[in-house]
Amino acid sequence: MKKTMMAAVFESVGKVSLKEVEVPKIEKTSDIILEVEACSICGTDVHIMSVPPGYIASPNTILGHELVGKVVQIGEEVTSIKIGDRVVVNPNDYCGVCEFCLANQPNHCKNIKPMGIDYDGGFAEYVKISEKTAHKISSDLPSEIAVFAEPLACVINGAQKIKAQPGDTVLVIGGGPIGQIFIQVMKAAGAKVICSEISELRRDFALKSGADDVINPLEHDLEAFTKKCFPTGADIVIDVVGSQMSEAIKAVKKCGKVLLFGVNTQAHPEITQSQIIFKEITIFGTWLANATFPLAVKMLESGVLNLETLITHTMPLADLEKGLDILRKGEGIELIINLI
Ligand SMILES: [Zn+2]
Ligand SMILES: [Zn+2]
Incomplete structure (x- = not known):
């Protein structure tokens, strides 16, 4: 695997830079590294990039949280996912042991960590996630449809x-x-x-x-x-x-x-x-997604919705700022950044 990759890094209020950064590495035994296929631009990304920001993100974080990717590396204790699987990701990582997680309300986790806000997200060639946030999808679900999993789960x-x-x-x-x-x-x-x-x-x-x-x-x-x-x-x-x-x-x-x-x-x-x-x-x-990813995946795979009609723009990572601008002005509906 390569050592560096291109990523869209939120640097400070109103500033995102496309730059070369290190490819994430497995650190915990439950970590998974994905090669990102696509990641859509969300209204939250527009709020993060506004001046003053409507949503506060941590500086030096890679943006993006509505993504689909292919598993390229897994930690030694990962059992539910294997290399080569395609997954969508619950971007709100939860601890699994607090009062709310134990009550099956991970969207209210006391230690919740939002991707693309507090830890590195999907506007990059690779991303690191934890096993419990990965949801397998079929090998033939188009990536442009798979990126709807997160908003659909919400x-x-x-x-x-x-x-x-x-x-x-x-x-x-x-x-x-x-x-x-x-x-x-x-x-x-x-x-x-x-x-x-x-x-x-x-x-x-x-x-x-x-x-x-x-x-x-x-x-x-x-x-x-x-x-x-x-x-x-x-x-x-x-x-x-x-x-x-x-x-x-x-x-x-x-x-x-x-x-x-x-x-x-x-x-x-x-x-x-x-x-x-x-x-x-x-x-x-109603707040975020709560154990609704499996149903979202099922709905996407069933084709019961007509989500492809909502895709107004697909673009490369280099055009992210252009895409944010289109969404800010309300000139698009679903804007997707293709990473491969
Ligand atoms: Zn979103
Ligand atoms: Zn928790």
Whole structure:
């Protein structure tokens, strides 16, 4: 194996550099080294690179956390994965022994370590991961589809809380990559789905994802539109934006469910608390993926979703900054960096 590799290193606020660094080495007996096939650009990467940053990453860390790769080296105690396997990775490494890990809630691990933020990630030719975060995929799943495993695992964690049934009516607020995946998962569950999104490009993609109708909330009233589509309100409202809770409460049906997925730490929406009581609404928060990777892999391999339609750009590592810019401006949906 080579000694050095190209990697996109987060250096300091607003600065990422493409440079030659050492190839990671096996240190612990549970370590695995992957040759990265592809890694997609996530909204979190855009937040990390913003000035001031919307998400704080450790300086000198290689970015990227939505990846697929081929196993090239394994530590001596690795038993579930062998050299040559292809895997997707849960980028939030967990300790396995804290109170939350023992309760099967690794997304709340007290010692959680996010890849591409606190340890080196997938915008590189090679990456080191731990065995418990690796999930095997079939040899013929295209890498452009496999990179959806992480966002899909997070969507499934939310979807398992709201339990959409065939015939349910769903409003998805926000049509970025996660919103599009929610639309597809809700359609696959047999729901009727509408999407609220300010960008025309994303509204077009929402229709391609299977949304029954779309709305620009800057031009039309969301509550009125929802009630035009679903006269008593939506059974389920999903906020992928991170600031739309009061809109969600207005649009949801009596006894309906609201799922809060998007994160915006600056948002302090004004909530009419009594509405939650009068309407008997259930509100769920959902955070990261929680033991949902196996199901995400199964869904990707089954082909039940239409994720290839979401891929707007594939590019080499050298174009990462260009890709971050496209995503920041909302001019793409799924942007994938191909490493091989
Ligand atoms: Zn992500
Ligand atoms: Zn833990």
